[in-house]
Amino acid sequence: MKSLRHAATIGAIALAGAAALGTAIGSALVLKIARRVVTPQPRLADTDILAVDTGAQTIELGRTPDTELPGRYGLFVDGTPGYVKLGAVLQADAHRVRRKLLTQIEPGAQVARRGAFSGYYYIAPGELHLPYEPVLIGTSAGPCPAWLFPAASTTWVIQVHGRGATRAECLRAVPVLHAAGLPVLVVSYRNDGEGPRTRAGSYGLGTTEWRDVDEAIGYALRHGAERILLMGWSMGGAIALQTLVSSAHDDRIAGVILDSPVVDWRTVLRAQARELRLPDPLPQLAMDALGQPWTARLSGSDHTISFDDLDMVARSSELGVPILLLHSDDDGFVPSVASHALAKARPDLVTMPVFTGARHTKLWNYDQNRWTDAITDWLGDQGFAD
Structure with a gap:
């Protein structure tokens, strides 16, 4: 779902482009947002990894609405562990959250500075x-x-x-x-x-x-x-x-x-556009593009998508x-x-x-x-x- 936010940002550019650069370029950018809606995206690294304490088996993350949540979660990371399970929040301030590691990270392990916070918990x-x-x-x-x-x-x-x-x-x-x-x-x-x-x-x-x-x-x-x-x-x-x-x-x-x-789906796309303070026509433009055969194909879709259905x-x-x-x-x-x-x-x-x-x-x-x-x-x- 996070890629839809990226799509919405592209859509804002599309609307501005339509006004400033002309209909043809603007239409191409609107098709780009429609493409983002239907195209699978790689997992996004959305979390800063600030520190790992292998002695205490804790990890410090940048504070976000996700990383501050109580409970058990997962974190996809580049490096030795690949995926780690996260336990309780131990300490938090305005900018960082320290959580218990439920996956052992050994001294010397390589851990990237960014990761993808996950609710999966189990991965196999x-x-x-x-x-x-x-x-x-x-x-x-x-x-x-x-x-x-x-x-x-x-x-x-x-x-x-x-x-x-x-x-x-x-x-x-x-x-x-x-x-x-x-x-x-x-x-x-x-x-x-x-x-x-x-x-x-x-x-x-x-x-x-x-x-x-x-x-x-x-x-x-x-x-x-x-x-x-x-x-x-x-x-x-x-x-x-x-x-x-x-x-x-x-x-x-x-x-x-x-x-x-x-x-x-209309509720989802419109709500995310409002959250980003984007113009009301944005989600409708993308949905209209996906609902017509030739623009759906140009948007990268196999078929038209009926949002009524x-x-x-x-x-x-x-x-x-x-x-x-x-x-x-x-x-x-x-x-x-x-x-x-x-x-x-x-x-x-x-x-x-x-x-x-x-x-x-x-x-x-x-x-x-x-x-x-x-x-x-x-x-x-x-x-x-x-």
Whole structure:
């Protein structure tokens, strides 16, 4: 989601360019912001690493809304460790935060001065100490790698990660789902860096990726599943919702769990533009470009993207299964307003406990017990847990 902020900055230049340099150049710059919206971006180094104390096993980071959060997190770094797990905040002032290291860093290890703060915590399935096997899901785009955590129930959970993320984002949820007796299939999808690459290599924001999730449902049904629960994180929420309303297996989808979901992309793009004090036309210009065949292609998209189709508040009447919606009102990247709107539109289906304080997709990290209890209670109330 952070790349959308970069896209918005480019868009501001686009609008200024349109006025100062003429329509042709301005239009090219508007296409550039549209391209940023749909093009996968490398992980951004967003955190200053100020000091590492290998004796005390602590790390000092530049203070940001993320690095000051209580809880357990991760940090991608260049150098010897590659990835380190972070524990409690030990000390903080206006500019820096000292946290406990939960990954041992040996004396002499090389650590870069910048890193990428992460909510993943776990980055490999073996860290969960649960039985699992790697599997491949055949799709029209090519084979999509997945991790299968088997269990006895015939109700399977299919987890879908978000934009700019990988399957590892989903690992935090596996223990609570597995404890409920549910098999968990953690999938990849086209153009996410692990799944197959299409011609353009672009995101469909949910409009294309749902087809890969639908194939994963087919895989689960062929291997003993009778009911499916979908769980989506961030853009994975948009993908899960598109699967729900589009799948040929819709009669087998029994429920949906959403963590920090994109319920309506227009809300996300407009909110980030407002946060950066950018002109109102900016997000609409990008969406208009992605909605027309020739400008979508010029923007690097495989297909046109209908933002009407992605607005699940407007399409809430099409929903027909229970939904657990977990979204912090202090998300910082995907505002919770559309999630609240969906809960208000469908109170008969949507359970949405109030969360505050946590940042985007970091509810587990911020308050693991409450997040876990919310899922456990909902699974029990809906009759999904064994």
